[in-house]
Amino acid sequence: MSTHKQLTIGLFGFGVVGEGLYKVLKQTPSLKASIKKVCIRDPEKIRNAPAGLFTSNREELLGDPEINVIVEVINDSDAAFEIVQTALLNGKHVVSASKKMIAEHLPELLELQNHTGRSFLYESAACASIPLIRNLEEYYDNDLLHSIKAIVNGSTNYILTKIFDEGLDFKQALLQAQQAGFAESDPILDVEGFDAVNKWAFLLTHAYGILEKTTSILFNGIQNIQAEDAILAASRKQEIRLIAQAQKLKNGKVAAFVLPQFVKKEDHLAFVKNEYNGVVIESGFADKQFFYGKGAGSFPTASAVLSDIAALRYDYKYEYKKLFHHQPHELADDYYLRVYLSFDDLTQVPRENFEWIEEWHANQDRKWLIGVIHYRELKNHDWWKTGNTSLILTADPVVEDVETRKLKKKSLELAGV
């Protein structure tokens, strides 16, 4: 049928993903895409590719009229933004894997796409091999997306799996993850939830047309989870996962957050183990759908970059349909969350700020409660992230019905608090 244009690629970055892409492209000649030049920071480093391919001068790529596609897989998000910006303005299509850069600059990137008419694709930036962005754009093209729950960070999921399946404590598990190459030597970005919330910020744009900075999103990582939390979960036939989620409320706004959560052993997301990612989408008519695959690593990420390159052959663009063709949704900030909280010291917990408390166990060394708390109490304060306090969402966390606030006093009394 139609014929497709030849793609000539300028590649920025030759780390794990860049080199993976180089190998993948060599094995897929049918794509008619070839790398003309690779821009790297350190020209002295020995690479597994011909020396003539490399340069450390950006202009050799960005200024070359023969190069019609820039692929950018570097770690420095400021440099990445400059590269993407220049490439689009120079009339090139761009494929990027830089989640942090996209989360930080999406409004400007939307303007650049609109202004230049070029494609800017980044399927690999979230859940790598799972075609999530494309499916949110193309398939759930209606108002009926009830909720999305996703495991978007493989490092933390690897650590949590080791804690549950092998009984390791957090520090041992983190060490194993680092040794296996699934966590960075500086793991804060993963472990404290920054990576997950970066991805969640732009996934919310594709899912709901919500265009917000990560600072507007309630999030935390798994750094405070204690051995006792895992033991309690196991005793209730549950596990703990770091879950990015969004749920449409009755008023049409969207509750969205990234927090550790208890999941039942038979839940779809409990099936997601080790470095894998998974996404559960609930929609009005399709019911529950579950996508599962590798969320990181050289080849899975390169394969997602490859699928973007393939899509460029027929001029594919994200249309950001939920943002531009529909009434975009807003982030909700007036709802309640049912949370589990464990702590060493009673004075760490402002009990009066809970709407009500459903369980209260203060006799052990490690104390814990289950209670309902307003979203803003968590969003605007840090007490629940500090010290040894560990906050984990219950399996069904969103509480919409404000009338039940009336139960607050009564339940506190019943609980003997």
Added chain:
Amino acid sequence: MSTHKQLTIGLFGFGVVGEGLYKVLKQTPSLKASIKKVCIRDPEKIRNAPAGLFTSNREELLGDPEINVIVEVINDSDAAFEIVQTALLNGKHVVSASKKMIAEHLPELLELQNHTGRSFLYESAACASIPLIRNLEEYYDNDLLHSIKAIVNGSTNYILTKIFDEGLDFKQALLQAQQAGFAESDPILDVEGFDAVNKWAFLLTHAYGILEKTTSILFNGIQNIQAEDAILAASRKQEIRLIAQAQKLKNGKVAAFVLPQFVKKEDHLAFVKNEYNGVVIESGFADKQFFYGKGAGSFPTASAVLSDIAALRYDYKYEYKKLFHHQPHELADDYYLRVYLSFDDLTQVPRENFEWIEEWHANQDRKWLIGVIHYRELKNHDWWKTGNTSLILTADPVVEDVETRKLKKKSLELAGV
């Protein structure tokens, strides 16, 4: 960004799916798609929609220049083909859910698409709510698809789940499936594998560019599975699923079949229970991916039809990339399968036609063996489908290495046969 055209739909069929679509469209005004006329067979039947919407005269839809999209969700595959053919020739885009019709007529339908330049979309015809066809077309756009394994028939999966989770026998389970609305009153199409192989025929086109009739594909259903097979599976921590699968062999050809198979309890496809469908795709770089969702029913099917309608707004077409832009693959017919076979009577089993036998249990009332047999022995003969003989693939069924044939005699001796 771009503006999209108004879609005016002529709908054929107002059964479970047609009425579901009518309701779904009413709830998605953002789609700018409206049903102008519905063609039904029985004008006397009372419908949950205004009488003026209905006609039993095809021409009122096919001949109406204002109608630019025909959606066809009827059961009669011959009538469906006539409708689709006329609609395309009259310059209309077509969305269809008729898997049998598509499986039977795909070569002609490809010509019609090519000749008329119109879109013919049928995401709902396989795995309903799972966006499988679109992902095979768009995302796995390379030569690296190692294998696909899929549960594509919800009725048989419902029956198998009941057998394993509730200990029912086949007949009881079938009855429950019928009562729950997950199996037809005449269940042969589902139970004997015809529905699954219909879907598999055109999924093979999107996955591998293989364009073959269902008669070229080795298949069977679950009608011969015995209580003893299920008990044996459970004792080995396995379950049984009806699995459509394709696997690329070393020679580049593709082994493809639809047969019951043992799956380990921790396998992705064992996670797929009741009326759900699931697909596991293994590719060179993305590793394993798993898609899961509702494969049948009014709203899940209607939601897939809806996604096709949404795609028409921006003139989406299947490109059949694996068929037209790549070197298409061929069906393999020279390989071996490792199968479990249970039977009442030794004389039913032509033991000499096996390459070799690995297990042999002939002392019980119900006898069984595990052995390796050539594909063509199964494809060209029926003895393994007849009587009470039950054939189930083992967990890792494809055997490529013909050298091991040499072991045949020896292993038969060792087995004491």
